[in-house]
Amino acid sequence: MASSTPSRSEEQFLCSICLEVFSEPVSTPCGHNFCKRCISQTWDSSESCFCPLCKEVFSIRPQLKKNTFISEMVSQWKLEEEHRETQQMVKVFSDMESVQRCLDHHTKVMEQSLSKHKERAQALIQQLQQEMCELEKSSTEAQQLSLSTDPLHFLQRCPALPPAGLKDWSSVSFEPQTYEGSAARALSELEAKLEEEFKQLPSTLELRRVQQFAVDVTLDPDTAYPYLVLSKDLKQVHDTDVEKKLPDSPQRFTHYAIVLGKQSFSSGRFYFDVQVKGKTDWTLGVARESVNRKGQITVSPKNGFWTIWLRDGDKYRALAGPSVPLSPQRPPQKVGVFVDYGAGLVSFYDVDSADLLYSFTNCSFREKLFPYFSPCLNDEGRNSAPLIISAVETK
Template sequence: MCPQHHKPLELFCSTDHSCVCTMCTVLEHQSHKFVSLKEEFTQRKASLQQTQEQSRNMVEQRRLKIQEVQSSVQLSQRAVDTERATGLQAFTALIESVQRSRERFIQELQERQRQSQKQAEALVLQLQQEICELEQRSTEAEQLQRSEDHLHFLQHCTKLTPPTGLKDWSSETLETETYEGTAARVLSELEESLKETFTQERKVSEAKLKTFKLFAVDLTLDPDTAHVKLFVSRDLKQVHHTDEKKFTDSAQRFSCFNVLTKQSFSSGKFYFEVQVKSKTCWTLGVAKESVERKNIKALNSKYGYWCLHKENTDKYEACTDPSVRLSLKSPPQKVGVFVDYDKGLVSFYDADSEDLIYSFTGCCFKEKLFPFLNPYYNYNGLNSAPLVLTTVKK
């Protein structure tokens, strides 16, 4: 009941957001807007139900996100464990190899010292024997020298001549062993051994890349996604930046110099190669389907891009969050990209030398992945060369 007019509250004042009676509409709420109380109740209840549904959906989304994050952490941990086991195995083998070389080095020095000691002892023994023999003759000669018996002296003096067969020690020397160069030789042998080990592992890496090439896919660029100032070749294999507008803008197009491929992948493994020859700046890799196309904050794994970036002449980065600076033996002319969707792996290779450049591991893919290229500005012709999707030679 209306406390002022003692009439039933049958209406709702949309202007004052209050329940009123018919008398209120005439007196206190003139020119206000009204709806029936039942209608307002029905609308408010429906709105509340909708809010509750939205809240439940938001809660469910966040629970799913927690599961996704936890799954990503688990995948990352498994990747860390696998890489740690592989690395520890390699370092253990390296340490054992160095220890074996060290023991071999010490044993060789000790053996050579024993041989030298043995030779010296043999010479000393021979000298001591001759000294004993000479001293005995000297003693006998001294005793005979004191004798006054002419007959005795003459009978024995001929026997006291210097013994025959004595060695002339004036020309005999025992060379001093310097052992110089032993450590250098052992280290050189160790280096050769490590090179052989590295070569064997390199062959394993090459064999792995050859296996990846079995999953090569034929890709073509999608001009409908290209930035308005990108030129896409007629065969849809090349792209570079121009100073002129080549396309009309649309919601599908990127506001940065990206272009996706027409092909996408949501399971399994795939491999492709991109020629980057003569370019000073570029980015390439894979992106999830839902990446922002206009309000782009960064091309990195946090925002759904798993890619490699080159800037200037020698700066290479893996686009993690934060980015990881890479040190390459030589600038790649062609980059190979291998993706194992189910294992959450994205690896980049120098396609010519077959060296691994960088791997994203423990990724959690939930939607389609699109290979993408970004040739960057042409910088007044300095970076005008195109990025090229090339045919993979298996």
Template sequence: MLQEREIMMYEMKHSVELSEEDADREIADGVQVFTALKESVERSQAELIYTIKEKQRKTEKQAEGFIKQLEQEISALKKRSTEVEQLSRAEDPLHLLQSFRTLNTARPTKNWTGVRVSPPSHEGTVRRAVNQLEETLSKQMKKLLEVELKRVQQSAVDVTLDPDTAHPYLILSDDGKQVKHGDVKKNLPNNPKRFDSCTSVLAKQSFSSGRFYYEVQVEGKSKWDLGVARESINRKGSITPTPQEGSWTICLRNENEYKALAGPSVRLSLKSRPQKVGVFVDYEEGLVSFYDVDAAALIYSFTGCSFTEKLHPYFSPCLNAGGKNSAPLIISPVNHTE
């Protein structure tokens, strides 16, 4: 009994050490990301101020040039005015004629009609700066998601399909890694584990603690459901795939309509069509997240979930729709991102 207590104490201490390492890593990554974001904001602000001040400087320089020309012309006109006034008092006609010719050949003044110094327009300057900042933030967010995906991939598990749970119309590969909908209903025993209405199948593996992650290829399909389900999920008759009924899933409908089946459904706007979906679960945290693996993008997360029993990976290739949705769902080996 003493030895058991010592082993338990050692395991607890080791768990705390691992937890501290995870926390330190999260803090370091978080500080790095927020430092980069802070620098981006400060740089964008500095560029905005410089742009506005540079426009103002050019306006002032233009005005200074105009003012200098006007001052020169005013000075020249005053000088001519003085000379004309002096000539008007002259009594020598010959001198008056010679001086008049000199005045008449003086440099002409500029036509200032329509010349204005217009204040610079700053309309759109802030908006463009914010758009540029948004683009920078998007790049930083992508880097963050790449780091996040790489981390959750460390929790990869081997998943295989359980034929005892598969709907009779489903066709499973011999290695238990692929499933698709067939045209012929197989004559299978209707055991309590088998889905008899929804074209679904569970994995053999179940999880009641910790973290796990797996990836599924969905390329070529126009309809599918993926996620996790609790072991006691109803397998008979019509099923409403929602957390209230014991499943946390996302789905594709009509080739490009993605939804989180959250009860009610949440429409998802994705930048690209995922070809491979990663599913990550943190049991204690109550988290189920879905990733577009190739794009390293988060698709959706169920948060604040309350898990009280075993969870199984859940798959539904849906009906093959006359061959339009005949491609299989394929459980893929996880290639850790660089």
């Protein structure tokens, strides 16, 4: 089996019997380590005491001693896992604070705007009151003039009525900005953002967990369909309309645009990322070593394939025999593939959203498994983008 690339990955701290993180790790005389409970149960159920890894038989049941070094390493590793989860929680609450700052800013802008409208309204009211006073004064003078018996005096005063400089209020409009419902909308936006953050948190943590089992996968040219082109670093593959003259080895697929990974896995857990951006058709997953590589192939778990595909740009299915329609929230640009050999599990993730796309469960693995890639046909250039095995970004 290929080894995991991270030096401190969970793979190093798994008991080879239960495939879980060590609990009370103990060492056998041959130097291998197991959970105390697991090795004790193994020996209790067997007529002889032997190492489950190297099969060395012990004539006398050894006295198991706690492996202090591994125990401390496991404790440290658990703290680092917990640290990453804490960082994720901190990010969520940081986002909450960011939303609160936006809400505070919205409130401040609203208050400043209301203050400006209030000042303008008060100025208009003051001006209107002043003109009303002038009009009342003019009205009083007009009443007095109407009682005058001196025509000359009346004619001299009439041009001054009404008072000069009055504002044409017909052109004045005052429609203060309304904020009805603004607070409710802001709170609704805050609630939606927080709900989305908390909804995404479990899936994000789950993806980060399986990404700790990332392995370095490359393509195997000896298995590649003759129309496929592989990059020099064996990380990219796309289909062409030109058939290459290649030896028809037993490993090569001859009728379908398929290539397998060079690395094989027969235990433990492994994970890899594949970029599918720009493609209208693709198939990804894993295949067992003995799958049919010549002639007609039906891709299903029964025939040794655990895969999902995209067809026609928007039709996603898990090829579970019969196939299962999938409905991702958005078209995945990068797909993560995770396998737990011992648990019989194959899971697919949308790497960008951390959403689980599909899981094959209760699989029966008895052979080596190989990563499976099909960029599908070129389709006259519409599906010419390559599948790219990309480096796993663990945050």
